[in-house]
Amino acid sequence: MIVTRTFLGTPSFPVAAKAALADSQLRSNMRNATHTIRDKRARVIGELDDFEELRQGAADIKDDVMSNLGRYLEQAEEALTRAGATVHWARDAAEANQIVVDIARRHQVDEVVKVKSMATQEIELNVALEAAGIAAWETDLAELIVQLGDDLPSHILVPAIHRNRSEVREIFLREMGKVGMPAEAGLSDDPAELAGAARRHLREKFMRARVAVSGANFIVADTGTLVVVESEGNGRMCLTLPEVLISVVGIEKVVPTWTDLEVFLQLLPRSATGERMNPYTSTWTGVTPGDGPQEVHVVLIDNGRTKVLADEVGRQALRCIRCSACMNVCPVYERTGGHAYGSVYPGPIGAILTPMLRGVGVDEATDALPFASSLCGACYDVCPVAINIPEVLVHLRGKVVDSHRGGVPGALQAAMTGASWTLTRGSRLALAQRLAGLSGRVLGRRGLIGRLPAPLSRWTDARDLPAPPRESFRGWWSRTDGGRDQHGSPPTTPGSEGDRR
Amino acid sequence: MKVGLFVTCLNDTMFPQTGQAVVRLLRRLGVDVDFPSAQTCCGQMHVNSGYVPEAIPLVRTFVDAFAGYDAVVAPSGSCAASVRHQHQIVARRSGDPALVAGVEALTPRVYELSEFLVDVLGVVDVGAYFPHRVTLHPTCHSSRLLAVGDRPERLLRAVRGITMVDLPEADECCGFGGTFALKNPDVSVAMGADKARHVRESGAEVLVAGDNSCLMHIKGLLTRQRAGVRVMHLAEILAAQEAAA
Numbered sequence: 089m090i091v092t093r094t095f096l097g098t099p100s101f102p103v104a105a106k107a108a109l110a111d112s113q114l115r116s117n118m119r120n121a122t123h124t125i126r127d128k129r130a131r132v133i134g135e136l137d138d139f140e141e142l143r144q145g146a147a148d149i150k151d152d153v154m155s156n157l158g159r160y161l162e163q164a165e166e167a168l169t170r171a172g173a174t175v176h177w178a179r180d181a182a183e184a185n186q187i188v189v190d191i192a193r194r195h196q197v198d199e200v201v202k203v204k205s206m207a208t209q210e211i212e213l214n215v216a217l218e219a220a221g222i223a224a225w226e227t228d229l230a231e232l233i234v235q236l237g238d239d240l241p242s243h244i245l246v247p248a249i250h251r252n253r254s255e256v257r258e259i260f261l262r263e264m265g266k267v268g269m270p271a272e273a274g275l276s277d278d279p280a281e282l283a284g285a286a287r288r289h290l291r292e293k294f295m296r297a298r299v300a301v302s303g304a305n306f307i308v309a310d311t312g313t314l315v316v317v318e319s320e321g322n323g324r325m326c327l328t329l330p331e332v333l334i335s336v337v338g339i340e341k342v343v344p345t346w347t348d349l350e351v352f353l354q355l356l357p358r359s360a361t362g363e364r365m366n367p368y369t370s371t372w373t374g375v376t377p378g379d380g381p382q383e384v385h386v387v388l389i390d391n392g393r394t395k396v397l398a399d400e401v402g403r404q405a406l407r408c409i410r411c412s413a414c415m416n417v418c419p420v421y422e423r424t425g426g427h428a429y430g431s432v433y434p435g436p437i438g439a440i441l442t443p444m445l446r447g448v449g450v451d452e453a454t455d456a457l458p459f460a461s462s463l464c465g466a467c468y469d470v471c472p473v474a475i476n477i478p479e480v481l482v483h484l485r486g487k488v489v490d491s492h493r494g495g496v497p498g499a500l501q502a503a504m505t506g507a508s509w510t511l512t513r514g515s516r517l518a519l520a521q522r523l524a525g526l527s528g529r530v531l532g533r534r535g536l537i538g539r540l541p542a543p544l545s546r547w548t549d550a551r552d553l554p555a556p557p558r559e560s561f562r563g564w565w566s567r568t569d570g571g572r573d574q575h576g577s578p579p580t581t582p583g584s585e586g587d588r589r
Numbered sequence: 590m591k592v593g594l595f596v597t598c599l600n601d602t603m604f605p606q607t608g609q610a611v612v613r614l615l616r617r618l619g620v621d622v623d624f625p626s627a628q629t630c631c632g633q634m635h636v637n638s639g640y641v642p643e644a645i646p647l648v649r650t651f652v653d654a655f656a657g658y659d660a661v662v663a664p665s666g667s668c669a670a671s672v673r674h675q676h677q678i679v680a681r682r683s684g685d686p687a688l689v690a691g692v693e694a695l696t697p698r699v700y701e702l703s704e705f706l707v708d709v710l711g712v713v714d715v716g717a718y719f720p721h722r723v724t725l726h727p728t729c730h731s732s733r734l735l736a737v738g739d740r741p742e743r744l745l746r747a748v749r750g751i752t753m754v755d756l757p758e759a760d761e762c763c764g765f766g767g768t769f770a771l772k773n774p775d776v777s778v779a780m781g782a783d784k785a786r787h788v789r790e791s792g793a794e795v796l797v798a799g800d801n802s803c804l805m806h807i808k809g810l811l812t813r814q815r816a817g818v819r820v821m822h823l824a825e826i827l828a829a830q831e832a833a834a
Contacts, residue, residue, distance in 0.1 A: 101773070102772065102773050102774075102775065102776075105773065105775055105776050106775040109775050109776065109779050419761055419762045419780050420773075420776055420780070423776055423779045423780065424776060458639075459768075459769070459772050459773065460773060460776075461766070461769065462729075462762050462764055462765065462766030462769045462777070462780070463637060463729075463766055463767070463769070464729035464733065464761075464762035464766070465730075465733035465734060466729070466733070466760075466761075466762070468733070469733060482636060482637055482639075482675075485637065485638060486636075486639045486640075486641050487639075488639055489638070489639030489640055490639075500638065500768075501640075504634075504635055504638060504640040504643050505643060507634070507635070507643075508635060508640070508643035508644070508646060508647065510629075511598060511629040511630040511632075511646075511647050511650070512629065512646040512647065512650055513627075513629070513650070514626045514627045514628060514629055514650075514654075517598065517601070517602075517629050517630075518626075520602075521601070521602050524602060536812060543771065544771075546770075546771045546774040547771060547774070547809070549774065550774070550778040550809075550810065550813070551778065551781070551806060551809030551810050552808070552809045552812045552813055553805075553809060554603055554604075554805060554808075554809075556602060556603055557603065557604075559605060560601050560602055560605055561596050561600060561601040561602075561604075561605035561608035561609070561624075562596075562624070562626055563605075564608075564609065565608075565624045565626070566626065570612065570623075570624060571609065571613070
């Protein structure tokens with residue numbers, strides 16, 4: 089039996105990131121992987137002459153769904169029920185987990201096979217199943233690597249992105265035999281051989297399992313059709329072979345019609361894996377007698393989503409189709425990897441979605457996430473549903489700061505208040521500049537400051553800082569009448585023009 | 590046309606030579622630029638750090654200082670982007686309809702330097718001379734928030750004597766990010782170290798950008814490495830002439 093690890097107890101981002109940055113193997117694995125997917129995505133998106141229209145269309149469809157969520161969900165429930173599925177509603181993770189455990193127990197199984205699903209990771213379903221004595225076998229190759237390696241996912245699409253193939257080989261050789269068919273002793277790190285070992289290991293489980301658990305990428309409201317988009321065929325095995333299928337789906341996954349679905353099926357594979365068309369797209373509508381699972385359950389979960397919906401700036405995050413393009417281009421994510429975010433949703437989308445699902449002002453690690461970005465905007469550029477992630481990051485920073493107002497002001501709060509006072513009048517700024525000019529003469533040698541005490545050591549530990557010049561721009565302007573008075577003595581600044589930054 | 594220079598608080602305090610270069614450059618192009626001394630700061634640092642209410646008086650000061658100008662030019666893509674994308678958010682937060690109206694009227698007249706030169710003045714060749722090997726860091730806020738496109742590149746290519754060399758992975762963030770540099774110093778430095786490496790790989794003598802904030806960060810790393818690469822603001826190269834170069 090495998091015991092699933094969780095993100096509980098991950099230190100806050102700056103601390104976790106520091107440790108990750110020191111791991112040279114991680115750095116090189118992440119750099120290679122993100123650049124490969126990033127380049128592939130850019131190539132195939134570049135082939136579309138209507139990408140901007142498509143992504144705006146996708147955003148509009150999702151916004152319509154969010155504005156009329158209740159109506160679309162009821163429509164989906166009605167269609168699903170008509171097609172023979174059982175619809176369950178879960179307010180939070182505990183309710184959703186209980187529903188799945190109860191169904192599995194009713195069928196007296198001690199194992200389920202799983203299609204890769206972010207919703208079930210979010211609610212930590214595997215932990216709940218294990219507690220009930222039910223093994224949850226992940227069947228996606230990368231999820232299998234994470235599960236066998238007693239590891240945590242670091243990417244929503246490629247959860248083992250932080251591992252390279254020789255590490256994968258070691259995990260397979262060491263772990264597969266403990267939970268099923270072992271890997272062959274002579275296994276090499278050739279990707280095809282590794283995939284073959286996974287296929288043999290998983291086949292045994294596919295053939296045996298009576299209950300499968302999946303998520304869904306989309307629910308088509310008017311027909312009650314669930315859609316799973318995957319690349320390995322493991323999903324289709326899980327969705328067709330077992331007798332019972334339980335799908336755990338976030339309430340924001342609904343799209344109105346198949347015509348709307350078509351927009352997303354163009355955008356998702358290109359944005360996610362850089363493929364023009366998705367390899368395995370499975371769709372099913374309730375129960376088909378004599379074909380596939382004869383008992384179909386759909387568990388619709390809120391788990392914080394209505395809270396996100398109530399935030400008028402943040403609600404655009406509910407458009408997310410979990411493609412991961414934002415993490416693949418993020419310069420922060422590329423360097424830290426996903427674990428530092430302490431959440432099943434890492435990277436730029438995780439930095440906005442996780443704090444909104446959990447709520448800000450509660451714990452330090454969650455509050456650190458909106459600040460885990462340089463606001464470079466690369467994520468917004470690639471997002472296929474046009475989520476303005478930098479805008480939401482800044483909005484959430486405000487919420488974090490507001491949630492801590494009223495107590496004893498911290499150093500940053502005091503600095504911001506002081507800066508606000510200084511920067512309200514040009515005359516106050518001029519005074520501050522004269523003081524800075526004096527301090528620069530004390531601190532700076534050859535125009536550079538090498539070491540400052542905390543918290544400014546956070547700058548000077550690794551970077552030089554220019555010493556403030558003796559004369560500010562406004563000082564020069566008023567002394568020389570904007571440079572028109574050629575008789576004014578030239579300002580004496582340390583260093584020459586173009587040599588001070 | 591009455592043109593106001595929004596020099597930005599960082600340039601005003603730390604990099605006066607950039608503001609002086611803008612003044613020289615614009616006068617040479619026939620623009621009698623003015624510096625209203627009531628100006629201070631765009632408020633971006635406050636907004637991006639989550640202190641929106643504290644930015645309200647700054648935005649008010651900005652609007653009051655520049656309301657009487659036909660055009661405002663800023664030698665900073667980041668500060669110009671803050672005016673364009675954040676001032677209305679701050680104004681709405683203030684609940685003051687006069688400030689909302691003031692921002693709405695002023696914002697379309699605020700330009701980043703390369704936008705002002707190319708779009709408003711309609712010049713690409715500004716008559717500069719700079720006989721050095723130069724590489725351009727496009728900066729995230731100029732390229733992604735303002736979409737200045739190839740304007741800085743076109744202005745630089747028209748400079749006499751200049752040799753432009755490509756910066757590998759130029760569009761990647763340098764890692765400065767305002768208070769990000771202090772809140773997440775390790776990630777910031779990791780990003781900056783890669784940027785500095787690419788600058789060295791480019792073989793340039795001079796790194797140029799439209800934002801001194803990014804340059805301050807990158808230069809801070811380059812000088813620690815004794816890399817021997819100078820950094821200059823775009824305005825300083827465009828202001829340079831034969832006699833001075």
